[in-house]
Amino acid sequence: MILSIQDVVKRYSSHVALDQVSLEIPKGKIFGLLGPNGAGKTSLIRIITQITAPDEGQILFDGEKLSTKHVEQIGYLPEERGLYKKMKVGEQLIYLAQLKGLSRQESIARLKDWFIRLDIKDWWDKQVDDLSKGMQQKTQFISTVVHEPKLLILDEPFSGFDPINANLLKDEILALKERGTSILFSTHRMESVEELCDSIALINHSKVVLRGEKNEVRNRFKAHQFEVLFEGDLIQDFTGVDLVSLEMSGDANSKKGIFKLQKGTSPNQLLGQLIHQVQVQKFQELIPSFNDIFIQVVKETN
Amino acid sequence: MNKILLVIKREYLTRVSKKSFWIASLLAPLLLTAIYAVPIWLATRDKEVKQVAIWDGSGLFEQNDLADKEIAFKLLKGDVNQIKKSFDKQGFDAFAAIPTDILKNPEGLKIYSEKNLSLSLKNDIERMVQNKVREILLRNAGISTVKYKETQVDISSDTITVSKQGEETTSSSGGAMILAAFLGFLLYLTLLLYGSQVMNGVIEEKSNRIIEVIISSIKPYQLMLGKILGVGLVGLTQFLLWIVLTIGLSTATSKLYNAPSRMATVANTTNSEELKKSVAKAESSSQPMAEVNKLIESTNIPLLLGSFFFYFLFGYLLYSSLFAAIGSAVESASEAQQFTFPVMIPIILAFILAQFTMQDPDSNVAFWASIIPFTSPINMMVRLPYGVPAWEIVLSMVLLVAGFLACSWLSSRIYRVGILMYGKKMTWKEISKWVFYKA
Numbered sequence: 001m002i003l004s005i006q007d008v009v010k011r012y013s014s015h016v017a018l019d020q021v022s023l024e025i026p027k028g029k030i031f032g033l034l035g036p037n038g039a040g041k042t043s044l045i046r047i048i049t050q051i052t053a054p055d056e057g058q059i060l061f062d063g064e065k066l067s068t069k070h071v072e073q074i075g076y077l078p079e080e081r082g083l084y085k086k087m088k089v090g091e092q093l094i095y096l097a098q099l100k101g102l103s104r105q106e107s108i109a110r111l112k113d114w115f116i117r118l119d120i121k122d123w124w125d126k127q128v129d130d131l132s133k134g135m136q137q138k139t140q141f142i143s144t145v146v147h148e149p150k151l152l153i154l155d156e157p158f159s160g161f162d163p164i165n166a167n168l169l170k171d172e173i174l175a176l177k178e179r180g181t182s183i184l185f186s187t188h189r190m191e192s193v194e195e196l197c198d199s200i201a202l203i204n205h206s207k208v209v210l211r212g213e214k215n216e217v218r219n220r221f222k223a224h225q226f227e228v229l230f231e232g233d234l235i236q237d238f239t240g241v242d243l244v245s246l247e248m249s250g251d252a253n254s255k256k257g258i259f260k261l262q263k264g265t266s267p268n269q270l271l272g273q274l275i276h277q278v279q280v281q282k283f284q285e286l287i288p289s290f291n292d293i294f295i296q297v298v299k300e301t302n
Numbered sequence: 303m304n305k306i307l308l309v310i311k312r313e314y315l316t317r318v319s320k321k322s323f324w325i326a327s328l329l330a331p332l333l334l335t336a337i338y339a340v341p342i343w344l345a346t347r348d349k350e351v352k353q354v355a356i357w358d359g360s361g362l363f364e365q366n367d368l369a370d371k372e373i374a375f376k377l378l379k380g381d382v383n384q385i386k387k388s389f390d391k392q393g394f395d396a397f398a399a400i401p402t403d404i405l406k407n408p409e410g411l412k413i414y415s416e417k418n419l420s421l422s423l424k425n426d427i428e429r430m431v432q433n434k435v436r437e438i439l440l441r442n443a444g445i446s447t448v449k450y451k452e453t454q455v456d457i458s459s460d461t462i463t464v465s466k467q468g469e470e471t472t473s474s475s476g477g478a479m480i481l482a483a484f485l486g487f488l489l490y491l492t493l494l495l496y497g498s499q500v501m502n503g504v505i506e507e508k509s510n511r512i513i514e515v516i517i518s519s520i521k522p523y524q525l526m527l528g529k530i531l532g533v534g535l536v537g538l539t540q541f542l543l544w545i546v547l548t549i550g551l552s553t554a555t556s557k558l559y560n561a562p563s564r565m566a567t568v569a570n571t572t573n574s575e576e577l578k579k580s581v582a583k584a585e586s587s588s589q590p591m592a593e594v595n596k597l598i599e600s601t602n603i604p605l606l607l608g609s610f611f612f613y614f615l616f617g618y619l620l621y622s623s624l625f626a627a628i629g630s631a632v633e634s635a636s637e638a639q640q641f642t643f644p645v646m647i648p649i650i651l652a653f654i655l656a657q658f659t660m661q662d663p664d665s666n667v668a669f670w671a672s673i674i675p676f677t678s679p680i681n682m683m684v685r686l687p688y689g690v691p692a693w694e695i696v697l698s699m700v701l702l703v704a705g706f707l708a709c710s711w712l713s714s715r716i717y718r719v720g721i722l723m724y725g726k727k728m729t730w731k732e733i734s735k736w737v738f739y740k741a
Contacts, residue, residue, distance in 0.1 A: 049518040051517050076514075076518040078515060082514070083510065083512055096516075
């Protein structure tokens, strides 16, 4: 575990931001931290980055109690991006890298690699003010990863990127994961969760309401519904199965039915009954999207 | 520690590499030198000889009396009204009509000119007429001119302070007052100037949103301290530049002016009249120089400069930490205005109290103003040249350091909460709550 968050409580004067939050964040994986606005994600991230301290509970970083020395092993890209506007890109990145404990020479060498890799060599002497917003985002991403942190915290990393640059960023994130970086990924965008995350936790009203490995969570939310495309007429005489809906599929010959298995019925039993009645063209389990899971869980826990 | 140095370096370099820093660093010494050099330049440049026509109704003046280095007087005869109409056509810059009863009517002199008469020309003409009239009046009264001049002595005094041990030091209260006022004013300006620079730096980081990145690398108090020290070093650099440049420029200019005038003196030794004049001039111009020299001898310059740096440093640290706290609580410079006022009040109050301190450096007001941390930097600087007992200086310094520690503690408590607060309407009540927040 790169992070082991144990019973963390954070109170502000008017509300409790985190209420007995415990999470295990695995090494070398992408961990999605989900939750609606104001759920407590930022509070948790600020505790991990040691911007604030928890009122109760503790956090272990790679097995040790989280302390100031771990600051250099964490890279943090906040949701609200910001750079010194009147500073040159190169100098600024050197400064930020030095704050993360790199020497000046070391930071220059590593930054040059990044500048060549991302093909932005001619930005070095430009003032941040003169860069477009997308360019500033790239610059800031470099500042987050240049010290090769063990843990990378990305808060809505794709906001403000155009599709091409978003893809570029996605590839970089995956490449970092390949090299063993653990990534804590906070977002609202469920399609990037499906695409990138290995496991997730959902926070709502200061509490962890859902956690687990991505596919395992999805399986948990399966409604045991199957979509069947078929030709012929249903007799509609099933045991252990409910027909949820039936409609024409658009194709004149085939129809689409959605079936829900009752407890104790297996998909094979459904299929067995169907093949006696109709010509089955397609048989597929309906897997819930994370978007649905998110909405469902948040509604249930509100 | 290392990281505080990084912050200091950034704060220092970004400010020192700005054009505005160098403009301010160069402009102030240039202005000071100009204040010093322009009068000398005006005095030494070759003046155009003015042509002045004189009509003498009293019959007391002769052309021989009218010799003057800077003005060519010409005694004209004829009708006053005629001359009045035609003097400018004849090439005169001015026309002075001396009334017949000038001895009884000293205000009867009339000077005509086409353009507005310059003050110095008016004075020169008046002086010329006055000298002659006085001479005649003295003669009429039976007093010898020589005897009269002997009676016109200048009294000047040496002020001497006697310590309890009976040690005597020559002091110069006039000079001390000027020096004290200057140093006090300098402190006042710099506290305001650099204090608000710190505040704007904090606001910049907060409104840029870079603050969150920075404080995920270093502790908020490290950032605050680094910023305050960095800006403070910029202030010291600026002082140093001001001192070096002002001394350099003014010695250069005085060398420039002294060299030719000394040569002129040597060259003109044959002309005894000229020599007398230049010696007299030199004497009168050396008067303030002597005063300054006396001041430098009588005041303890190392103590004064040492104290100045001490009071600048800790006064600045105290106020800038308060300014940093305010910067952290707001999101824009315009929003900051309502909060800066309470911090500026003590600075302004200190400056007002300094006027009283200057008038009576041993009064109760002066004592307390130079002891209490918020007003002590300015007021102690003002008092120092007059001589302050050592225990008072030590007490004032100790209290100032204590005040700084208290203020910076308070400020860092506010700062660490404030920098992460967005979109909230700030009130004093809200800010005071932050002091008691847990980290």
